Amino acid sequence: MFEIDASIGATYDADSKEWLGPKFVDFYDHNASVGRILFEQMRRCPHSICQISDSEQTSLTYEEALMQAIRVAEHFRKLGLTQRDIVGVVARNTTHLMAVALACFFNGIALHAVNPNLEEKSVKSLFETTKPKYIFFDGQDYAKVERATNDLETNLYTLSNHLSKVPSVKDLLKPTGSEHTFTPAILEDGPNQTLAILCSSGTTGVPKAVTISNHKRFFDMFHFLNSEDVFFVLSTLDWLTGLIMLIASIGFGAKRIITERPFDAGYFLKLIPEYKITFTIIAPPLLAVLLNHQSITVEKLDSLRYLLYGGGNCSTHIQQGFQKYLSHARMIFAYGLTEFEAVLTMNCKLLEKPQAVGRLQPGYKAKIIDESGKRLSAGEVGEICCQHSRQWLGYHNNNVATEAIYKTDGWFHTGDLGFFDTDGYLHVIDRKKNILKYFGMQYCTKEIEEVIVQMPHVTEVCVFGISRDDVGDAAAAAVVKIPGSSLNAPDVIRHVKEHFEATYKHLHGGAVIVEELPKLGNSKLNRKAIKEMFLSSQTRNSNTVF
The missing domain is CATH 3.40.50.12780 (ANL, N-terminal domain)
Known part of the structure; x- marks a missing residue:
């Protein structure tokens, strides 16, 4: 060695x-749960700012955030939720999402977070897999969430944009009178117990429900940060980066900025x-x-x-x-x-x-x-x-x-x-x-993307394969140009030809100039949607070249 x-x-x-x-x-x-560690940390810096929501113009100290989380956690206990139950959220980054998440962590209840931008069939598929007892969501998504869960025995609560006909998280934030004697639950299954259930990327189909355990690596992952830092991430809690940033920011006693805006x-x-x-x-x-x-x-x-x-x-x-x-x-x-x-x-x-x-x-x-x-x-x-x-x-x-x-x-x-x-x-x-094949020759989409993105007027690019019976995977590209630029599809195809001697790396599938590339909830390129957009443009987009 x-x-x-x-x-x-x-x-x-x-x-x-x-x-x-x-x-x-x-x-x-x-054996300490993530909830126990966060609970103790929040008690150590009561007057420091924990979270600021720019879009809602709210601010919470660690003391206020802890009190809200305890109240929701106590209401969960009164509602009969156990460590074998699951609580779902379909939510953007708004003020009270943190209280619901921490309440789950304090009680050893798995939190299943689903991206609010997913289509109804994906929301339905994910929740049919986990069958949460309670689901918290933003009011503007009521119709989608209600239809996606109407076959489940679940209770719906709004987190923001509250509706008169639906219970609200605010009902769970009312004083209980026992907040100061609250203690986090001991995990029945120890550190291997599920902390959260997140979504896989879903680039090739319906996202899968990914389990995350109560391990402690969230706290050392960004060891170079401290309590003086100010965190900001666009990811919602259904993405690993969103979950990590919530846990790590509290673990460090830092300030976290959130927004519900895309x-x-x-x-x-x-x-x-x-x-x-x-x-x-x-x-x-x-x-x-x-x-x-x-x-x-x-x-x-x-x-x-x-x-x-x-x-x-x-x-x-x-x-x-x-x-x-x-x-x-x-x-x-x-x-x-x-x-x-x-x-x-x-x-x-x-x-x-x-x-x-x-x-x-x-x-x-x-x-x-x-x-x-x-x-x-x-x-x-x-x-x-x-x-x-x-x-x-x-x-x-x-x-x-x-x-x-x-x-x-x-x-x-x-x-x-x-x-x-x-x-x-x-x-x-x-x-x-x-890794695709054209006439039996393998090529890498990333390599072609690297060449296209170096063009002066290109801001984003996605290269993918168009399957053809006679040749295999013909490379094609969807490109976003700088506004006002005269860049067109033939320019892109010509540029690739000039930079690759190997003809199987050329854009035999064509190119299209688009205003934007579809993305997933964590801002990764949605390659499946981009390819579908490209194929549909073949008959209607004059800026497509084959």
């Missing part, structure tokens, strides 16, 4: 061909200086939008200490261009998956390794395998597999999907292709499903 970097303790075992992160030291009691570059650039935000997480496609926004300046991003991005590809062109607007903030590229319940790697040295997703975080293992399962060495491309010391509880009530990704030996099969370099940095090439 030899060390990759002794300063962080990362190692590579040449015999097993496994990469190992530094040793992990857990500072919390093994991403808008001008609004984002207004929030950063207004609240002196120091830490934010953003999806790579939004970096491109921000970089090309007319109002971006160094001054507007001056308060940032760290900007973390991940969940998709980010070209060196965009990465380096954005870095110029960060006077003293560090950009961090992170890689992980919801099913892993954590960030697997982080790259804090983008100038040295601009295309790497980083080194393994403490306590994690990884290996690269080929299609036969053979373990590969540094520099060899294969499927990325990862492992931690916890047992994953799987997709809720879906053993078939669980077994497809999580093997009996405890290894997660990510479905991503990549390799480790000799310095121990992981490089992600693409999703296995995005």
Whole structure:
């Protein structure tokens, strides 16, 4: 065994061909629930600001936030909810969502969060899987939620935009008289008990319900932050980043800024200086939008200490261009998956390794395998597999999907292709499903996207395959241009031809210029929807070329 970097303790075992992160030291009691830890932390800083909602213009101290959470938790107990029950939310980031989430954590009740932008059939499918006893939602989604749950024995409560005919979370915020004697519940199943149920990305169909356990890694994931930091993330609680930011901000005793408004570059650039935000997480496609926004300046991003991005590809062109607007903030590229319940790697040295997703975080293992399962060495491309010391509880009530990704030996099969370099940095090439074949020749969609996004007037791009019986997967592209630009589809096709000698990497499927690319709730590109949009444009969009 030899060390990759002794300063962080990362190692590579040449015999097993496994990469190992530094040793992990857990500072919390093994059996302490996430709810217990957050409860104690909130008591330590009662007068500090816990949460500010910009869209609702509300502010809560830790003392106020804790009191609200306790009251909801006590009402849950009076309603007869047990640790075998599930509470659902279909919600944006509004003021009282935190109280409901913390009440679940305090009581050991699993919180099932569903994205409010999902269509009705997906909401219905997810809740039919978990069958929550109570569901909290925003009033504007009443019709969708009511139809999606009318076959379930569940009780509906509004979180915002309250309705006269539906009970409200405010009914659960009334004083109980016993708030000061409240104590969090002891977990019946210990740290392996389900904390939350989130959504998989759903890029290839209906999202799956991903279980998240009561482990403590949420508290050390961003060890470089402290109580002076101001957190901001657009992700709702159904995404891992949204859950992590709620838990981590409270764990550090920091301030968290929320908004129910969707991403808008001008609004984002207004929030950063207004609240002196120091830490934010953003999806790579939004970096491109921000970089090309007319109002971006160094001054507007001056308060940032760290900007973390991940969940998709980010070209060196965009990465380096954005870095110029960060006077003293560090950009961090992170890689992980919801099913892993954590960030697997982080790259804090983008100038040295601009295309790497980083080194393994403490306590994690990884290996690269080929299609036969053979373990590969540094520099060899294969499927990325990862492992931690916890047992994953799987997709809720879906053993078939669980077994497809999580093997009996405890290894997660990510479905991503990549390799480790000799310095121990992981490089992600693409999703296995995005490796396509044209006349039997494999090509990577990411490689073509990297070339297109370097065009002067391009802000976003998505490349995918159009299946044809005679050739296989013909590459096609949907491109967003800078407003006012004269860029057209033939320009894109010509640019790709000029940069790739290999003809199978050309855009044989065509190109289309669009105003925006459909995205998922966490701002990742919705490749399925983009491809459907492209196909429908073949007969009606004159700016499509084949």
